[in-house]
Amino acid sequence: MTVTIDDAALLAWLDGELSADEAARVSAAVSADPRLSALADAHRAVAYQLRAEFDPILAETVPARLQVVTEVTLPAAAVTDLAAVRAARAGQTSPPRRWLPQFAALAASLAIGLLAGRASLDSGAPGLVVPGAGGLQAAGPLAIALDTQLAATPDAGAVQVAISFRDSQGRVCRSWQAERQEGIACRAGDGWAVTAALARASQADGRYRMASGPGVAALVDTMIAGEPFDAAQEQAARALGWR
Amino acid sequence: MFTAELTALLPRLRRLASALARPPADSDDLAQASVERMLRARDQWQPGTRFDAWAFRVMRNLWIDTARANARQSARRAPEEDGLNVGDDPQPGLEARSELAAVRRALAQLPPEQREVVALITIEGLGYAEAAAVLDLPIGTVSTRLLRGRTALLQLLAGKENDRDN
Numbered sequence: 001m002t003v004t005i006d007d008a009a010l011l012a013w014l015d016g017e018l019s020a021d022e023a024a025r026v027s028a029a030v031s032a033d034p035r036l037s038a039l040a041d042a043h044r045a046v047a048y049q050l051r052a053e054f055d056p057i058l059a060e061t062v063p064a065r066l067q068v069v070t071e072v073t074l075p076a077a078a079v080t081d082l083a084a085v086r087a088a089r090a091g092q093t094s095p096p097r098r099w100l101p102q103f104a105a106l107a108a109s110l111a112i113g114l115l116a117g118r119a120s121l122d123s124g125a126p127g128l129v130v131p132g133a134g135g136l137q138a139a140g141p142l143a144i145a146l147d148t149q150l151a152a153t154p155d156a157g158a159v160q161v162a163i164s165f166r167d168s169q170g171r172v173c174r175s176w177q178a179e180r181q182e183g184i185a186c187r188a189g190d191g192w193a194v195t196a197a198l199a200r201a202s203q204a205d206g207r208y209r210m211a212s213g214p215g216v217a218a219l220v221d222t223m224i225a226g227e228p229f230d231a232a233q234e235q236a237a238r239a240l241g242w243r
Numbered sequence: 244m245f246t247a248e249l250t251a252l253l254p255r256l257r258r259l260a261s262a263l264a265r266p267p268a269d270s271d272d273l274a275q276a277s278v279e280r281m282l283r284a285r286d287q288w289q290p291g292t293r294f295d296a297w298a299f300r301v302m303r304n305l306w307i308d309t310a311r312a313n314a315r316q317s318a319r320r321a322p323e324e325d326g327l328n329v330g331d332d333p334q335p336g337l338e339a340r341s342e343l344a345a346v347r348r349a350l351a352q353l354p355p356e357q358r359e360v361v362a363l364i365t366i367e368g369l370g371y372a373e374a375a376a377v378l379d380l381p382i383g384t385v386s387t388r389l390l391r392g393r394t395a396l397l398q399l400l401a402g403k404e405n406d407r408d409n
Contacts, residue, residue: 008390015364015389017371046396047365049346050262054366057258066253066275222283 005029005036014043128159128178129194138185138192146174146185146192147242150234164229164237165220172242173223175216182216184223187242195223245285248294249278255367259299262362263306265313265351266343277302299367300377303359310355349399357392360385365393 005026012018013026030036128142138146145159151174152162162175162182173186173195183197196219220228229237237243257274264270281288281301288297343351350358363374364385371389375382 007394008386011390011393012371012386015371042397042401043393046346046393046400049344049400050350050361050365050396053344053346054258054262057261058254060254060257062253062257063271066257066271066278067250218279218283 005033007039010036010040011043014040014047128181129183129197132191132193136194136197137188138194142176142178142185142194143192145176148238150231150238151229162216163220164234165224166226166229167223168225170225172237173220174242175220177216184216184219244290245288249281249298252295252298253278255295256298256302259302259362259367260306262350262366263303263310263359265310266347273302273306277305280305293373296369296373296377299363299369300379303363303377307355307359310358314355345400346396349396352399353392353395357388357395360388361392361396364389 009018009022009026010030013023013030018026030040128138128140129136130139131137137143141158145156145161149156149159149161151164153160158178160177162177164172164174167173167186169186171186171188173184174192175184176182181197183194185192185194187193196216198216253274256277257271260270260274260277264273277298281298284301288294350361353361359378360374363369363377364371369377371382371385375385378385
């Protein structure tokens with residue numbers, strides 16, 4: 001006697017969705033019925049084709065614009081005394097050229113990701129952003145601009161501070177733009193923790209472009225508590241050392 | 244925790260985006276928009292629950308509105324073709340993109356509600372109940388749509404083979 005199996009049960013059987021009893025029943029029916037057997041083979045072939053078509057994507061390199069950097073191990077040589085680094089570059093007004101492509105590569109990988117943990121940078125030529133004990137820190141002209149510059153100062157130089165605000169953790173944070181990077185830094189002790197850095201240049205062809213993704217403004221939206229500082233609030237915050 | 248989960252899932256997110264997005268749309272654009280939404284909505288994921296199901300749901304919800312609008316638009320644009328080319332691609336050009344594998348073209352021709360079920364279950368390997376949770380649908384609906392989609396794929400791919408033989 002032939003057991004009736006509907007096409008939905010057949011597919012559920014192929015997908016491993018049936019209990020042992022049901023599966024045994026369908027299996028027996030398929031063996032006994034050439035039509036069901038052919039249909040099962042056809043479904044298997046399509047499933048195989050689909051996986052053969054889409055599975056290779058798993059082995060592809062994830063494009064930089066999708067990568068969210070969590071933690072990159074810092075090479076031992078890169079663990080340097082931050083104060084010494086900063087002293088060594090006192091007076092320097094622009095980041096060293098040979099460091100820029102490396103930053104661009106790193107920053108591109110952060111195009112949509114918030115920075116957490118430490119990131120790897122070339123300790124030999126740090127520039128605006130350097131690794132510190134608790135994550136990335138502002139250095140050089142960026143640190144100076146964050147310490148001293150009021151937002152929207154015309155012709156501010158290598159680094160332009162865009163807006164200042166207090167984040168949901170109560171820290172004063174400031175968004176900034178440089179030639180090839182833009183980002184957000186928040187007051188941490190006497191320095192500035194860089195919480196986000198986005199590339200403004202495409203490393204592959206050297207052409208300038210705005211970072212794809214949400215951009216700094218969208219990231220500010222996720223962090224801000226209340227409204228951005230107005231000019232008076234910003235001056236007051238600077239007078240208090242951005243506390 | 245969150246970023247580690249997300250980073251580990253990126254290859255699968257790209258695969259799902261590739262199965263959902265209809266060529267010539269850039270599936271990495273969908274993947275990127277989804278990752279951005281996940282970063283903004285990260286507080287909505289409950290640690291201890293399945294991250295992939297949550298992430299797939301974010302991507303699918305981002306994709307479905309556009310996909311439905313496109314499907315409606317295509318249907319309005321070519322009403323005279325109804326009945327003449329059942330199951331054929333309403334979007335001119337797609338059919339002719341010979342660089343696309345036949346199976347990818349066939350998948351792209353499924354209506355969105357069948358394509359998403361095939362993508363989640365047959366390509367991503369989710370169980371019916373897991374897919375139902377991602378899609379917020381009863382499991383019976385998922386099972387019915389899967390059967391329709393898989394049957395349509397059989398017909399579309401069988402049609403391709405006939406075309407080649409002729």
